[in-house]
Amino acid sequence: MNPQPSGRITQFPGEHPRGRWSTGRSKVVPGFCPPQPTSLDELGLPFSFVCELILKIMYFNGNILGRDVAARACFPWSVAAEALNFLASEGYCATTGIRGSHGAGADFAESLQYLVTNAGRERAREILELNQYSGPAPVHLDDYLDSARALSDESPTISAEDLKQALNHLVVPAHLIEVVGTALTGRQALFLYGPPGNGKSSIADACATVLGDPIFIPHALYVHGEVIRLFDPVHHRLVSGPPIAHDRRWVLVYRPVVHAGGELKGNELELAFDRSLGFYEAPLQLKANGGIFHVDDFGRQMIPPRQILNRLIVPLESGLDYLNVARAGTTVSVPYATVLLLSTNLDPGELVDEAFLRRVRYKALVPDPTLDEFKTIFERVCQSRAVHYSDTAVEYLLKMHYEPVGRPLRGCHPRDIVEQMVATARYLGARPELSQEMIDKVAKAYFSDIRPSSSQHLGGNARTLS
Numbered sequence: 398m399n400p401q402p403s404g405r406i407t408q409f410p411g412e413h414p415r416g417r418w419s420t421g422r423s424k425v426v427p428g429f430c431p432p433q434p435t436s437l438d439e440l441g442l443p444f445s446f447v448c449e450l451i452l453k454i455m456y457f458n459g460n461i462l463g464r465d466v467a468a469r470a471c472f473p474w475s476v477a478a479e480a481l482n483f484l485a486s487e488g489y490c491a492t493t494g495i496r497g498s499h500g501a502g503a504d505f506a507e508s509l510q511y512l513v514t515n516a517g518r519e520r521a522r523e524i525l526e527l528n529q530y531s532g533p534a535p536v537h538l539d540d541y542l543d544s545a546r547a548l549s550d551e552s553p554t555i556s557a558e559d560l561k562q563a564l565n566h567l568v569v570p571a572h573l574i575e576v577v578g579t580a581l582t583g584r585q586a587l588f589l590y591g592p593p594g595n596g597k598s599s600i601a602d603a604c605a606t607v608l609g610d611p612i613f614i615p616h617a618l619y620v621h622g623e624v625i626r627l628f629d630p631v632h633h634r635l636v637s638g639p640p641i642a643h644d645r646r647w648v649l650v651y652r653p654v655v656h657a658g659g660e661l662k663g664n665e666l667e668l669a670f671d672r673s674l675g676f677y678e679a680p681l682q683l684k685a686n687g688g689i690f691h692v693d694d695f696g697r698q699m700i701p702p703r704q705i706l707n708r709l710i711v712p713l714e715s716g717l718d719y720l721n722v723a724r725a726g727t728t729v730s731v732p733y734a735t736v737l738l739l740s741t742n743l744d745p746g747e748l749v750d751e752a753f754l755r756r757v758r759y760k761a762l763v764p765d766p767t768l769d770e771f772k773t774i775f776e777r778v779c780q781s782r783a784v785h786y787s788d789t790a791v792e793y794l795l796k797m798h799y800e801p802v803g804r805p806l807r808g809c810h811p812r813d814i815v816e817q818m819v820a821t822a823r824y825l826g827a828r829p830e831l832s833q834e835m836i837d838k839v840a841k842a843y844f845s846d847i848r849p850s851s852s853q854h855l856g857g858n859a860r861t862l863s
Contacts, residue, residue, distance in 0.1 A: 427610050429547040431540070431644035437476050441537035442619055447472070448480045449524050452489060453531040455513045456521035462496060464507040471533040471616070471645035478506055489517030528675035530624045534646050536615035538729060545732035548612065548687055555582045555607050563603045567596055568770055568808070573761050577604060580759035586713055586737040590745045591763035594807035597740035598656065600763075601691040605652040608736070611636045612687045613647040617676075621725035624676040625668065632656075632684050653688035655681050655735075659697040666708050668720045682709065682718060685735040695741040696748045706753055713737060713756060765806050768795075775811040779831070782815050790831035798840040817843055 434440050437447065447470075454469050455461055461469075467477035484490045496510035513521065560578045561569075580587040581604055589597045614633065618625040633650040641649065657665065661681075669678040682690050696702050712718040712733035721728050739757065741748065754760070766774060772791055779786035794814075798804065818839045822829035829835070 427612055427649070429544045429613060430641060431536075431544070431613055431647045433642060433644055434473055435475065437479060440472075440476060440534070441540055442534065444480070444483075446619070446622075447476065447534070448483055450531065450534055451477065451480045452484060452513070452517060452521050453524060453529070455490060455511055456518065456525075457531055460493065460496075460510050460512045462507070463504075463509050463511060466511065467507075469531075469533075474504055474507055478504065481506070481511060484517065487516075488514055489520055490514060525675075528624065530617070530626070530674065530676040532626075533616035535617035535619040535624050536644075536646050538618055538620045538731075541615055541618055542732065544613065545686065545734055548732075548734055559607045560604075563606045564600070567599055567603065568766065568774060573763065576759055576761040581607065581736060583758075584734075584736055585759055586739070586757040588745070588757045588760045589738065589740040589763050590760070591742065592765050592805065592807065593742040594809035595763050595765060596808050597763050598691065598693055601656070601689050601693075601738050601740070602654050604736070604738070605654045605688050608652045608688060611649050611651050613643065613649055614687070615647050617646075618679070620722055620729055621727055623722055623725050625679050625722075626676060627679045627684060629679075629684050632681075653685055654691060655685035655688070656691050656693055657681055659694040659699075661692065661698045661700070661705070663700045663704060663708070666705075668722065670724065677722070680718075680720070682712065682733065682735055682737075683720075683731060686732060687734055688736070689738050690735045691738045691740065693740050695739045696743045697741075702748045706749075706756075709737060710756055766808050768806070771806045771808075771811070774808060775815070778811045778815045782819055782829070784815060784819065784829050784831065787831045790833070790836060793833055794836050794840065797837070798844060804844070814839055814843060 437444060440447070450470055451466055451472075454466055458465075458469070463477065463481060464474065466481065467474045470477060472480075481490065485492070490511050490513050492509045492511055494510065495505075495508045555578055557574065557578055560574055560581070564574065577587060577600065589600065591597070614628060616626070616628045618627055628648055628650075632653050632655045633648070634653075636649040636651060643649070666680050666682060668680060670676075671678065692698075692705065695705075698705065716733050717730045718733040719728055719730050737757075740763075745760075749757075772788060775791050776786045799806070818831070818835055819829045821835065821839055821842075
């Protein structure tokens, strides 16, 4: 096994740092685990809302078994049964008899098939004009605040060894580990700057693994009669493993890493109301609670950097964010329990001022790899792709395609070049190897004749922020 150099950072392809949740024990219960509700009162939701949600579920699904109604709403059967009985007494639904198997100890009504009556369809359409949400039942905001307080009370120790292990798939300099680890320990904002392609995004992904155990988050929130959808499969990864008894309106996820790049818009940092669907989508920083909110390509967004900072500075310092629930005519406070990570390949001096530097306490340069580090990275990538590594071949690559044009070394180049070489060899029906012919072919396609302007991003000799 090759020793890991104490050099720059670079992405090394391999297993994702956030693998299957495993601690050596059969079952691990996170610090906060929402108990299974046994009654309507324990749900914290108005009975009218519960009935309307179940009616919408039946309306969209046609004939449906009682147990399936409860499963789709993530209700305990006792609550679903109470709502179904009420809807039936009002003439909004009816049963067509037993259609499912009836297990031992199960309620007889769970196996009944329910359908929406004409009166129920008319009522459902009226409800859908206001709100079309028909997914898992939301969690009351107060219950979510309780979970956030429990989360903030946890102060897991982040050791240097843990962080080194999390960054093991990267080539990371010791000083960078120290800055990142200290920022994570203090749950403080972190600003990474440096040339593109050296793994700033990979750091964000890896850091989430040391923030603590997986956490429970609600599918959605109930706020003053409105629904705010929180769970997002784009940003939240479900934990696979032994089941834990809990309120099914919550899901167990790994610590989230919410990435926002140059496409970030100002409205994504606010509650987004969908007029056609009639409910809200949570802002990105709320989805990142318990994990990391990574604003990548900072300074390339359509909105000015100052506007992004102004939006996040108050939550960053107070630990609370304020969301305007316009349709309810109110503003609510929610926890801001995420680590803000900003990264850019632009000159920080042109993006930020002294006030920014004071509030974002931790800054670190992520430079280009040295020549030796570049070769080490190349060798590791070749090993992962079952390609024979040749130091002579890499020197040929550098001599022919780097030195003549003054091309800087980037940590991502070995991965991209080897993967492109493997794909080219597969297309040609040849064995992938670091031959001069293959190197020339791949380098020509990868680099082309396009030369990016060096004035648009930081070089390897970028100055250090104070």
